[in-house]
Amino acid sequence: MTRHVALSTARVAWRHSLRFRLALVYSLVALAITTLSGLVVITLLLGSMDRQFDARLNERADVLADQFTNLSKGLGQRPPAITGFTVLVDAQNRVALSSNGLNLAPGEPFPQLNEYRLPVQGTRVRAVTRKAGGFGTLWVGLPEDDLIAARESAMRALLLSALITPALMLLLGWWVGRRALAGLGQAADLADRIDPTRSLATLPLPQREDEVHRLLAAINRLLVRIEAGQAREKQLLGQIVHELGAPLTVLKASLNRAAERTGDVEVGRAALVADELTFTTQDLMQLARGQLEMKMVWHYIPARTLLGRLDRLVPGTRFEGDWSGGILCDPDRLTQALRNLLANARRAAGPDGTVSLTLEDTPEQVRFVVQDSGPGLPPELGERIFEPFISGSGSSGLGLSVSRQIAVMHGGNLTGSNQGGGAQFVLSLPSATLGDDQDDDLEETESAEVSTPAAAHR
Template sequence: MPAPLPTPSNAKVAWHESLRFRLALAFSLVTLVLVTLVGGAMMTLLLRGMDTQFQMRLADRADTLSLRLSSPSEGLGESLGPALDNFSAVLDEGGKVILAPKDSSLPLQIGDQFPYPLDGDLMSGGVPFRGLSRRLTGSFFEGQTLWVALPSESLLDAREAARRALLLAMIVTPLLTLLLGYLLGQRMLSHLGRAAELADQIDPAHSVAALPLPNRQDEVHRLISAINRLLVRIDAQQTREKALLGQIVHELGAPLTVLKATLDRAGERSGDPEIQKAALVTDELTFTTQDLMQLARGDLDMKLVWHLIHAGTLRDRLERLVPGTEYAGDWSGMILCDPDRLTQALRNLLANARRAAGPDGRVTLTLEAVGDQLQFTVNDSGPGLPDDLGESIFDPFVSGSGSSGLGLSVSRQIAALHGGQLTGGNGPAGGAEFRLSIPDALLDSGDDDDDWAEDDEPEATPVSALH
C-alpha cells in the first residue's frame, strides 16, 4: 500500500516552522553567544584597566603623602592639611589615629581606634572608598602607618554601567538579528519558495517544465538546477514507459478482439456456460487494456463522442458486462454522453463492487436526478474501503478490492471529461459507495429533445471544445 502523499509545498507554512525563521533563530543564538563572550571579555578588560588606573592613582597619592610626611625638607612637618588629602590618617603600631585632617569627610579623631581595613574597599556614610597603607620612614613618623583612601563611586558606577550595557546588548542584538534575518531570509529564499509552488503545479501525466533559475549562482541555484535535471530524467522515463505500455496494449488488443468475437459466436451457437464465462473474462481483459491505453496516452488525448441515448440502453450494456447487478432509480430518461466512455466508467465501478461483495454479495446501481446532475450511485455489500486510503483510492495502481488499480482513476477522468465528478466512500449501511455525476443536459430542454435518435451519426469532439 503506498504511503500517504505529503502536504503540498504551496500550503501555508507556520512562521515558527519555516526555514527562514529557523535560520534566523540559529544566527540569533550564535549572536547571543558571541555578544556574551566578546562583550564579557571586553567588559572584563575595560573594568580591569579602570581598576588598575584607580589603584595607580591611589598608590601615587599614598607615595606622595608618605614622602612629604617623612621628609622635613618638604616643609610639611606634622601636618595633614586639606591641601594634601582629607581622606588620610597616620596610625601608630596599635592601630590608633595619631594624625588626621581637621575637615575630613571620614569620621576620624585623634586617639580613636582605626575602624577601617588598611587595604581594600570600605563603606562610610553610604559612600564607597578604597584604602591603601604605607609604612612611614624618616624623622617624624618612622615606624608608623600612613593610610590614604579615595572614593570609588565612579569605579562602581562604571562597572554597573558596563554590566547594564552588556545585558542590553545580549537582549537587543539577538532580537534584531532574528528580525533582520527573518526579513532577509524571505528575500533570499524567495526563489526556493517560488520553485516549490511551481513544482506543485507540475502534472506527472504531462510533459514536465523546468523551474525558473535565480540569477545568483548560489546554493538555491544549485538545488533548483538539480531538480530541473531530475525532472528531465523523470519526463524521459515517463515517455519511455508510456511508449512501452502503449506498444504492449496494442499487441494485446488485436488478439483479444479476435478471441472475444470467437467466444461470443461460440457461446451464442452452443449456449455453453463455460464458453460464455470465458467470453466475460475476455471482456474483463479488453476493458483492462482500454484502461492501460488511456493511462499510456494521458487524459488530454481522450476525446468524447457525444450521443443522446436512452438510459435503458446504457443499463442493458452494463447488464451484459457485469451480470448480477441490481438496478434502482429512474432509467426511463435520456442521457447526453459518450456511451462507450460512460459505460467504461460505470463498468469499472460495478466490477470493483462485485469483487468486493463476492459472488453471493449484492451490488446496486441507482440512477437519479440530483439538481442539475444525473447521479449514478454504486453500492455493494462488501467490507467497505480502508480508512487509510482516502482520496488515494483514485490514484493509478492503488486498489482496495484486488483489482489492477486503474479502474477508479480512469472512471474519475471520464466523469471529469463529461463535466461531472466521481466521489467515493463507505455507505451508511456498510460497504463501499461511489457516486458518479454528470450534467443533466436535458434539464432545461424543450420537446425538441425527443427528436434526437440513439443511432445519430457520432461526431468525435475534443473535450476542450465542449468545456
C-alpha cells in the same frame, strides 16, 4: 485537481520557512558574537579602569607616607595635614590623626586597619596601608563610586546591545533572505503549477549563477529526465496494450460463441475472464494516453440504453431509480466508468452478495450510486483508493482511477464512502436537458453513438 490547486496555493508557514531559519541562525550567531565581544571589551575596559584606580590610590598613599617618613625634608615643620579618607594609626592600633570627614577621635581604636574594601559613610571605599616612619601606619582610602558607576553602565550597555542586536539582525536577515531566496520561492510556485499529465515545463533560471541557480538547473535536468522516462513508459505501455488488445478480442468472441453453442459453465466463466482482461487493457490504454489526450464524443442517449449495456457487461446487478430520462455524455467512456465501479462492487460483494446501481436525476445533476454488500473500503487508504494501482479488493487498481478521470472529464466527480455495511460510490455528472424540437432526433443520436469505433470495439 483539488490536490493540485491546494499545492499551488499553499504557502510555507513563517516558522518553517528557510529564510526565517537562516535569519534566526544569523541572529543567534550575531547575539553570541556581540555578547562575547562585549564581554571581552568590557572586561578589558574595566580591568584598565581598575588598574588606573589602584595606581592612583597607591600614588596617593606613597606621597603621604613619604611626607611622614622623610621629615628632614620639612625640618621644623608640622606633619602634613590629613585630607580625604586618611587615618594615621599608632603602634597600639589607635587613631593618632584622621581626615575631617571620618569623625574619628584621637586615641579611638581603629579596627578597619586591615580592611581594604569597606563602606564609609555610605560610600564604597578601597584602601591601602603604608608605614609612616615612627608615627605608625598610614591608612589611605579612595571612594569607588565612579568605578562602580562605570561598571554598571558598561553592563547596561552590554545588555541593551544583547537585546537590540538580535532583533535588528533578525529583521535584516529576514529581509536579506527574502531577497536572496526570491528566485527559489518563485520557482516553487511555478513547480506547483506544473501539470504532470502535460509536457513538463522547465523552471526559469535566475541571472546570477549562485546556489539557487545551480539548484534550479539541477531540477530542470531532473524534469527533462522524468519527461523522457514518462514518454518511454507510455510508449511501452501503449505497445503492450496494443499487442494484447487484438488477441483478447478474438479470444473473447471465440469463448462467447463456444459458451452459446455448448452451454458449458466453465467456458462461460472463461469468457467473463477474457471480458475482464479486455476492460483492463482499455484502462491501461487510457492510463498510457493520459486524460488530456483522450477525446470526448458527446451524445444525448436514453438512460435505458446505458442500462442495457451495463446489464450485459456486469450481470447480476440490481438497477434502481428512474431510468426513463436521457443523459448527455460520452457513452463509451461513461459505460467504461460505471462498468469499472460495478465490477469492483461485484468482486467485493462476492457471488452471494448484492450490487445495486441507482440513477438519481435532478435538475442540477445526474447521480449514479453504486452500492455493494461487501466489507467496505479500507479506512487506511482514504482518497488514495482513487490513485492508479492502489486497490483494496485484489484488482489491478486502475478502475477507480480511470472512473474518476472520466467523471472529471464530464465535468462531474466520483466519491467513495462506506454506507450500509458496504462500499458506496457516487458518480455525478452535470444534468442536461433537451428542448422539444430535439426529442425527435433522439433515436438518430443513439444510432450515431452506437456506431462509434470504441463502441464497436466493445
